[in-house]
Amino acid sequence: MSTCTTPSSLMLTYVASTIHTQDITPSLLTFKPKTSSLYPLLLNSKERKSRNNRWINLYAQEQQRERLKFGPFVVAAVATETEVVGDVEESEASDVATATANVTQVKPKKGKAALLLKRDRTRSKRFLEIQKLRENKKEYDLKTAISLLKDMSCTKFVETAEAHFRLNIDPKYNDQQLRATVNLPKGTGQTVKVAVLTQGEKFDEAKNAGADLVGGEDLIEQIKAGFMEFDKLIASPDMMPKVASLGKILGPRGLMPNPKAGTVTTNIPQAISEFKKGKVEYRADKTGIVHIPFGKVNFPEEDLIVNFLAAVKSIEANKPSGAKGVYWKSAHLCSSMGPSIRLNVREMLDYKLPADV
Numbered sequence: 001m002s003t004c005t006t007p008s009s010l011m012l013t014y015v016a017s018t019i020h021t022q023d024i025t026p027s028l029l030t031f032k033p034k035t036s037s038l039y040p041l042l043l044n045s046k047e048r049k050s051r052n053n054r055w056i057n058l059y060a061q062e063q064q065r066e067r068l069k070f071g072p073f074v075v076a077a078v079a080t081e082t083e084v085v086g087d088v089e090e091s092e093a094s095d096v097a098t099a100t101a102n103v104t105q106v107k108p109k110k111g112k113a114a115l116l117l118k119r120d121r122t123r124s125k126r127f128l129e130i131q132k133l134r135e136n137k138k139e140y141d142l143k144t145a146i147s148l149l150k151d152m153s154c155t156k157f158v159e160t161a162e163a164h165f166r167l168n169i170d171p172k173y174n175d176q177q178l179r180a181t182v183n184l185p186k187g188t189g190q191t192v193k194v195a196v197l198t199q200g201e202k203f204d205e206a207k208n209a210g211a212d213l214v215g216g217e218d219l220i221e222q223i224k225a226g227f228m229e230f231d232k233l234i235a236s237p238d239m240m241p242k243v244a245s246l247g248k249i250l251g252p253r254g255l256m257p258n259p260k261a262g263t264v265t266t267n268i269p270q271a272i273s274e275f276k277k278g279k280v281e282y283r284a285d286k287t288g289i290v291h292i293p294f295g296k297v298n299f300p301e302e303d304l305i306v307n308f309l310a311a312v313k314s315i316e317a318n319k320p321s322g323a324k325g326v327y328w329k330s331a332h333l334c335s336s337m338g339p340s341i342r343l344n345v346r347e348m349l350d351y352k353l354p355a356d357v
Helices: 007-018 045-104 118-122 125-133 142-151 202-208 217-224 237-250 268-277 301-317 345-350
Strands: 160-167 179-183 194-197 213-215 232-235 279-283 289-296 328-335
Touching (some): 142 328, 194 217, 194 237, 194 268, 213 217, 217 237, 232 268, 279 301, 289 301, 328 345
Parallel strands (some): 194 213
Antiparallel strands (some): 160 289, 160 328, 179 279
């Protein structure tokens, strides 16, 4: 049967076999540190405790000596660190004071530069004064808006009264395009110069109807050369093939004859009479907004209201077939050089003229 021995037991056996009784001397019975002796293992527990306490006391004395030796250096280091922190705090305080002084030295803005809205900084003093007469986002009824329109007109010339309607249409689609004309009952207040392109018997009819310019191919050549001294150009249907060459010249100016605008017709005298009296052509721009002049600001309020309602009824009657949902989005009034006045759309559509007008 095999026995299991540990390294510690083997060491004790070896030591016991090598030490003889006669070799034991009193010197071996004394305890010396850093010597390989088995005698400390035989000491009782009280002696071991006293020796441990002695080593602990020696260690504490050594630590105390080190503290006394390096104490001045530690105190000096702490004092130096305190001075550095104080200097940093003073420099930061000085920087803050300098920054505060720089901020306080900024001059306050004056005049238009102090206005909150950027668009108001380019306005004239006259405009900034008159726009205080109305609230920015308030919706006014039609009668009050017309009264404000007249009050805000203070230029050296007679301004035109304009209406701007935002509609729920997208003109890039054919079934949502809007282009028509409206006869303003009280006129536009402007002198309209009418030119007529025709030939044959209708040449004399146009002159007798009050046309300012009447011509045929000779007038076409003058227009190609740069002659544009007219406000409306009316043409008979038989002249349209020749007028087609003027598209690049008349189109950008909105003067190209068109059946929808009433400027291509066989009844030339009637067309001349209507445009002279106040017939206005309108169309929706690419954003779906219609711009219509409906008189002058020196018109009586009743006349402006009559013209305005005629324009509203015309736009409602010519509603495109592709328009869906709410047709009227917003409506504004303004003069040629004045701020806009927002209208209450529902009240505008339901407004009824007095019986005596």
